[in-house]
Amino acid sequence: MIQETQLRERCREALELTKKHGADDVEIYAEASTAISTEIEKQDLQMSSSRQETMIGIRAIVDHRIGFASTNALEDLEATCTDAVKLAKASPSNEHNVLPEPRPVEALSELFDPQAEAFSVSDAVRHAIQIIELAEKKDPRLVLGNGEFSVDMTGRCLVTSRGIDLFERNSLFLYNALATxxxxxxxxNMAFGFDAVHSVDAIDIQAIVDKACDDALGSLGATSGESFAGPVLLAPQAVQAVLAGFLSFQLNGKNVLRGSSRWGKMLGNAVAHPSLTVVDDGRLSGGAMSGAFDREGAPRQRFVLIDKGEAQGLMHNTFTAHAMGTTSTGHASGSARALPGIGPSNFMILPGDQSKADLVAGMKQGLLVNRFAGSSNPISGDFSGVAKAAYLIKDGKIDRPVTGTLIAGNAFEMVKTLSGISSETERVFTAILPYIRLEGVSVTAE
Amino acid sequence: MQELLARIAAQSSGWIELRYQGRSTKQIAVRNGELEESSSKRIQGIGIRALVDGVFGFASTTDLTEGGILKAIEAAQGAARTSASAKKHRIEDLATASFGVGSFPVPTQDPLDAHPLEEKLALVLRIDNLIRSGSASIVSSTTSYGEIQDEKYIVTTDGAKAHLFTSIPEFRVMAVAEKDGNQCFGNLSNAVTGGWSDLFADRSPEEMVDYAVAMAVEQLSAPHPAGGTATVILDPGLVGVLSHEAIGHTVEADIVLGGAITAEKMNEKVASELITMIDSPHTEYSPFATGILPVDDEGVEGRKTTLIENGILRSYLHNRETAAHFGVEPTGNARAFEYSDAPIIRMRNTYIEPGKASLEEMIGGVKDGYYMCGLGFGGQADSNAEFMFGVREARRIVDGKIGELVRGATISGNAFDVLMSVDAVGDDFKWDLGAGSCGKGQAAKVDAGGPHLRCKATIGGRQ
Structure with a gap:
């Protein structure tokens, strides 16, 4: 059991020590974690392990100069406090180096399942065996190359000299299967199934095994495809690889400040097709990344990034918000090992009104892409790479699996001209994404 | 600590491996003259592997008391025991090895801690300003310094008792040039195993800036290359990337067992007879390689391993488990990045042995081709040795002379086909992987390099 009282006391102790050594303002962020995992390799159990660590990160501010030091050696906490102050004193000053004032934070109740406390290595092994057995039962042609079942229990605590004093407990069961x-x-092709849930009762091994195995079986017998420029239906995993990083990069306050985002100056203007709405919901029920507060203690919220094609909001932490004359949107991200960055929590592209089947039916010649292995440059919007587990679509029907097919295009143009978003969505790591049909994609068969 | 670990190991039942790691890191990053980060990190802990009933279990802890360590040993043994009943394939034995015993310090006269933070910060700020004053076309600069210092104790119940140190500083510069809304970047990084002055022994920070600025500016007006197969001369940086990324991973025994292209090729010809490729725990030919590893994280003494000898595949890279499986001696390639990571098979310093040709002769023999230097933007390689790398600097070679710069070049193909096509191996040598890390679920500091090579490869231009 991660002791809240103990962790808070260590944080308050670190706060006082850092102030004593000369900091004007101090932020202490601590994460105490225990983790259990069992790995799977080639349809057999691999190593099981258990880990525990408490990490404390100290941000010291002296005359708007920042120093950051972190450690897991808590018996030597004072040395880390002095390191943070020393680093701050040696640094140049920046008027935007400030800590946030406390804001009301409403606790989220469903992040921690008390049953996780009793979870042992044998429970992890039992679930890992279930992953293997379900795959074996499904079809003798399947090979489960890799997989893992793990549970992470974390208590995180944030205490600042501005009066923020927060604690939150989290349990997360993560499990995945990679099948051929x-x-x-x-x-x-290799196919992947993954899920992350907060409670024991929400664990659904069958769903991820089905996902990985069905995709692997479906792509058997793939042959060379066709070259054309036309519609490509990206499945949620491909949407994640091609578009999710691009969208969150363009609406990240840090990239706007650096001048590397084109959309930074386009708030209120259309940047995408009117059917595209993008939301980041830090309090999403069941969301893997849900939490009551962000890395700096700002309340997490449901935040609209793109509303019906219009750029609506930029993600900020305290630094970028201060620099741009606004308040933090609760997007300070990262662990106790590093200074806060900026990033989405539960990133969602909202579902559209057509089914996946309708989107397929609407293509005369097209490609369905389940996974994408390549590069997507978030600054230029250019993407190019290999379509994995891809299917050729002819006259509105899935014709056959294809291999060795490259797709390329530009995300800036293609989010404007997209021609459909599915009503079905799937969780891909921490994002929840639909199928999206892009137009005019360059498809090249090798 | 070492005595405590040795005593605990002596009293333990069954095989265990105890690995203490204390790590201190520093990171300074400046962008366009503004400090983005100045941070330090100190972590310590013990990672424990236990072998029970032919199955490994792992546990890590930050509780360094005897009681804390014993509890973690129980957890590791319990984890192994729990999965043993359901595991289909048990480990029959671990290969015996020559174990590391003693102390292994970092060979430097100029330790990093002898240089205060202010000196390092001042250098990063000065160099970042230098980048932006390097040319009127430069619109953005990034400069960073990082260092990792490790102390490890490795003790096993079958004889390892080693005390190891590592010190790896690194320095990176990047310049972005712009003309008519069109942006190009130039970058360079240095990393060494060693001290502060060792970091700049090969090239000074000012030389790094000159290169990055010139590369960014020159590319603005450079044409894209024509695609297709061409004769290319690869510099030691790209030879290193090819050796590590496209060949090296396919000879890691765990990847071999997972079905790599090398699985059926032992003792077969896989490259030109001019090619001899090594993975070494030492820093041959030139000092300061970042993958020095006298003793690996299983406590096994590192052995220089000849992977390819005169074109013939001779060895994989092993830990104790795979060495036993293949009936060979372990090569000392089991590595863990942090105390909480279990050791897995990783490379160290991977290189191609120098040959006899001078660079002038090699260039002189090319009628129409390219001279390619360093890893650029992007790259990937698969366990079938198919690769695609962005190239940092690519120049035409016409009638035996180096000519114009081309931009956005990529090089691709099957790495073994590329090595088969080698017709000249340079008489020079350089470690040149820069400040990168290798990723395989966990990070590892590795180096790679070699001489210049002349070969055939597929050149890609703009997508």
């Missing part, structure tokens, strides 16, 4: 199908000499 083999039929004689024919080998499918």
């Amino acid at each position: 199908a083999k039929d004689g000499d024919v080998v499918s």
Whole structure:
């Protein structure tokens, strides 16, 4: 059990020590974690492990100069406090180096499942065996190359000289399966299933095994595709690789300040097709990244980034908000090992009104792409790479699996001209994403 | 600490491996003259592996008391025991090895801690300003300094008892030039195992700036290359990337067992007879390589390992488990990045042995081709040795002379096909992986390099 009282006391102690050594303002962020995991390799159990660590990160401000020091060696906490002050005193000053004032934070109740406390290595092993057995039962042609079942229990505590004093407990069960199908000499693409849930009762092994195995089996027997410029239907995992990083980069306050975001100056203007609405919800029920407060103690919220194609909001932490004359949006991200960055929590592209089947039916010649392995440059918007587990679509029907097919395009243009968003969504790591049909994508068969 | 670990190991039942790691890191980053980060980190803990009933279990703890360590050993043994009943394939044995015993200090006359933070910060700020004053076309600069210092104790119940130190400083510069809304960047990084002055022994920070600025500005007006197969001369940086990324991973025994292209090729010809490739725990030919590893994280003494000898595949890279599986001696390639990571098979310093040709002769023999230097933006390689790397600097070679710069070049192909096509190996040598880390679920500091090579490869231009 992670002791709240103990962790708070260590944080308050570190706060006083850092002030004693000369800091004007201090932020102490601590994470105490225990983790249990069992790995799977080639359809067999691999190593099981358990880990525990308490990490404390100290941000000291002296005359608007910042120093950051972190440690897990708590018996030597004072040395880390003096390091932070020393680093601050040696640094140049910046008027935007400030700590946030306390704001009301409403606790989230469903982040921690008390049943997780009793979870042991044997429970992790039992779930890992279930992943293997479900895959084996499904089809003899399947090979479960890799997988893992783990539980992380974390208590995080934030105490600042401005009066923020917060604690939150979290349990997260993470499990994944990576499957390939083999039929004689024919080998499918790798396919991936993943989920992250906060409670024991929400664990659904069958769903991720089905996802990985069905995708692997479906792509068996893929042959060379066709070259054309036209519609490409990206499945949620491909949407994540091609578009999610681009969208959150463009609406990140830090990138706007650096001048590397084109959308920074376009708030209130159309940047995408009117069917596209993008939301980051830091309090999403069941969301893997949900929490009551961000890395700096600002309240997490449901925040609209793009509303019906219009750029609506930029994600800020305290630094970028101060520099741009606004308040933090609760997007300070990162661990106790580093200074706060900026990032989304539960990133969502809201569902559209057409089913996946309708989107397929609307393509005369097109490509369905389940995964994407390549690069997507968030500054230029250019993306290019290999379409994995891809299917050729002919006359509104899935024709056959194809291999060795490259797709390329530009995200700035294609989010404007997209022609459909599915009503179905799937969780991809921490994002919740639909199928999206892009137009005019360059498709090249090798 | 070492005596405590040795005593605990002596009293333990069954095989265990105890690894204490204390790490201190510093990071300074400046962008356009503004300090983005000045931070330090100190972590310490013990990672424990236990082998019970032919199954490994792992536990890590930050509780360094005897009681805390014993509790973690129980956790590791419990984890192993719990999964043993359901595991299909047990480890029959761990290969015996020559174990590391004694102390292994960092060979430097100029330790990092002898230089105050203010000196390092002042250098980063000065160099960042220098980048922006390097040319009127420069619109953005980034400069960073980082250092990792490790102390480790590795003790196993079968004989390892080593005390190791590492010190790796690194320095990076990047310049972005702009013309008519079109941006190009130039970058360079240095990293060494050693001290402060060792970091700049090969090139000074000012030389790094000159290179990055010139590269950013020159590319603004450079044409894209024509795609297709071409004769190319690879510099030691790209030879290193090819050796590590496209070949090296395919000879890591765990990847081999997972179905890499090398699985059926032992003792077969996989490269030109001019090629001899090594993975070494030492820093041959030139000092300061960042993958020096006298003793690995299983306590095994590092051995210089010949992967390819005159074109013939001769060895994989092993830990004790895979060495036993293949019936060979461990090569000392088991590595863990932090105390809370379990050791897995990783490379160290991977290189191609120098040959006999001078660079002038090699260039002189090319009628129409490219001279390619360093890893640029992006890259990937698969366990079938197919690779695609962005190139940092690519120049035409026409009638035996180096000519104009081209931008956005990529090089791709199958790494073994590329090595098979080698017709000249340079007489020079350089470690040149820069400040990068290798990623395989966890990070590792590695180095790579070699001489110049002349070969055939596929050149890609603009997508």
